[in-house]
Amino acid sequence: xxxxxxxxxKKIRASAVQWLELAEKVFHYRRDQLxxxxxxxxxxxxxxxxxxxxxxTDAGNLKLSVEALEPVLLxxxxxIYPKSxxxxxxxxxxxxxxxxxxxxxxxxxxxxxPTGSMMPSYFGMxxxxxxxxxxxxxxxxxxxxxxxxxxxxxxxxxPESGEVSMDYPYDxxxxxxxxxxxxxxxxxxxxxxxxxxxxxxxxVNDTPxxxxxxxxxxxxxxxxxxxxxxxxxxxxQQLRNEVVRAERVIxxxxxxxxxxxRINLGQTVQAGGQVMSFDVRAGDMLFVxxxxxxFFRPKIGSGFVFRTDxxxxxxxxxxxxxxxxxxxxxxxxxxxxEIREPVxxxxxxxxxxxxxxxxxxxxxxxxxGYRNRAPNDPYQIYLTRPxxxxxxxxxxxxxxxxxSSNSRxxxxxxxxxxxxxxxxxxxxxYPFTRRWGPPK
Numbered sequence: 001x002x003x004x005x006x007x008x009x010k011k012i013r014a015s016a017v018q019w020l021e022l023a024e025k026v027f028h029y030r031r032d033q034l035x036x037x038x039x040x041x042x043x044x045x046x047x048x049x050x051x052x053x054x055x056x057t058d059a060g061n062l063k064l065s066v067e068a069l070e071p072v073l074l075x076x077x078x079x080i081y082p083k084s085x086x087x088x089x090x091x092x093x094x095x096x097x098x099x100x101x102x103x104x105x106x107x108x109x110x111x112x113x114p115t116g117s118m119m120p121s122y123f124g125m126x127x128x129x130x131x132x133x134x135x136x137x138x139x140x141x142x143x144x145x146x147x148x149x150x151x152x153x154x155x156x157x158x159p160e161s162g163e164v165s166m167d168y169p170y171d172x173x174x175x176x177x178x179x180x181x182x183x184x185x186x187x188x189x190x191x192x193x194x195x196x197x198x199x200x201x202x203x204v205n206d207t208p209x210x211x212x213x214x215x216x217x218x219x220x221x222x223x224x225x226x227x228x229x230x231x232x233x234x235x236x237q238q239l240r241n242e243v244v245r246a247e248r249v250i251x252x253x254x255x256x257x258x259x260x261x262r263i264n265l266g267q268t269v270q271a272g273g274q275v276m277s278f279d280v281r282a283g284d285m286l287f288v289x290x291x292x293x294x295f296f297r298p299k300i301g302s303g304f305v306f307r308t309d310x311x312x313x314x315x316x317x318x319x320x321x322x323x324x325x326x327x328x329x330x331x332x333x334x335x336x337x338e339i340r341e342p343v344x345x346x347x348x349x350x351x352x353x354x355x356x357x358x359x360x361x362x363x364x365x366x367x368x369g370y371r372n373r374a375p376n377d378p379y380q381i382y383l384t385r386p387x388x389x390x391x392x393x394x395x396x397x398x399x400x401x402x403x404s405s406n407s408r409x410x411x412x413x414x415x416x417x418x419x420x421x422x423x424x425x426x427x428x429x430y431p432f433t434r435r436w437g438p439p440k
Contacts, residue, residue: 114216117401120366150282156275162205167260290423301353313413331398342369
């Protein structure tokens with residue numbers, strides 16, 4: 001029972017302190033608007049309450065002083081006291097917004113991985129193919145997939161019966177691109193957030209039907225998965241066969257000899273049937289620690305996030321220059337790097353510092369190993385052949401993706417200036433997969 005009275009007295013004393021702070025705030029904010037009599041009355045009641053708090057007066061007397069102060073505040077408080085409920089809510093959200101902006105700018109920021117360059121450590125957007133109408137998810141399953149995996153469902157329905165084809169860029173010098181033509185358009189992410197989309201067009205007997213996907217989504221891979229069961233070699237062979245057939249009708253009088261070829265994808269559909277049915281699953285979303293790297297340098301093997309706007313090699317159209325990338329740090333100033341497939345060497349020894357390095361070397365758990373330049377890849381500039389080395393300049397870093405065979409990284413666009421580094425991955429908070437939690 002004694003504890004109950006003690007607790008009540010503490011509450012009254014704490015309340016009295018809050019009333020005193022309010023009275024002082026009213027006086028300092030409104031003293032130029034108060035009459036002499038109002039200012040004197042407010043100061044008198046404020047001083048009375050201050051002295052009783054200072055002298056540790058009992059709770060009963062404190063309560064009497066607060067009750068005497070309140071009507072004076074009602075007369076003199078203006079917009080400060082009493083506050084309407086709306087004003088209090090507006091103040092709350094303004095303060096919360098300022099705090100959140102501060103946290104995001106200086107301490108922790110959310111970041112979404114768009115591509116698969118860091119797989120299998122971090123996933124970018126991926127597809128899930130439904131090969132038959134019976135596999136397609138119902139409304140409840142779509143909702144569950146959306147909430148847990150960020151999956152957005154897409155159906156492409158045949159406008160008529162016939163063979164399915166797409167247009168691919170073709171140049172007589174460089175040949176056929178393995179990426180179908182696409183048109184950029186404005187749209188919305190998750191039906192709410194403004195975003196840039198890529199619109200792809202299928203043709204069924206030359207009748208078009210389109211599908212929109214996020215700009216960074218690798219739709220070529222989805223075509224391979226949907227039409228060729230994930231067999232990249234079969235996809236490439238189909239394109240090569242179609243080029244041979246199509247080249248017979250190319251107009252060689254075209255001065256630039258550059259055009260799109262309509263490529264048959266080797267599938268026949270019925271009107272109203274399914275050309276494609278698939279989900280686009282959200283890339284991993286994680287919190288980035290923006291604070292730590294103000295005090296110490298990134299370590300070899302750590303994932304790190306950096307701005308692209310001050311990287312010269314990203315200003316020539318090979319990537320969006322106004323974005324953020326996440327890669328793994330493999331070289332700091334003074335390091336000499338070399339790839340002896342599948343091993344990455346740092347200063348003459350196999351690189352260490354992350355569990356993923358060992359998995360890369362052994363090509364296990366989905367890690368493909370480090371590689372030199374792929375055949376017919378004109379864009380890679382560093383570590384293109386066995387024996388090639390690169391030394392990292394002062395104040396720069398060298399970054400590589402874990403998915404070495406499908407990663408545009410420092411091998412392509414060069415070094416990451418120290419000034420571009422933003423922070424380190426802290427926690428994967430969405431989607432709810434096995435990667436949820438602290439980063440690898």
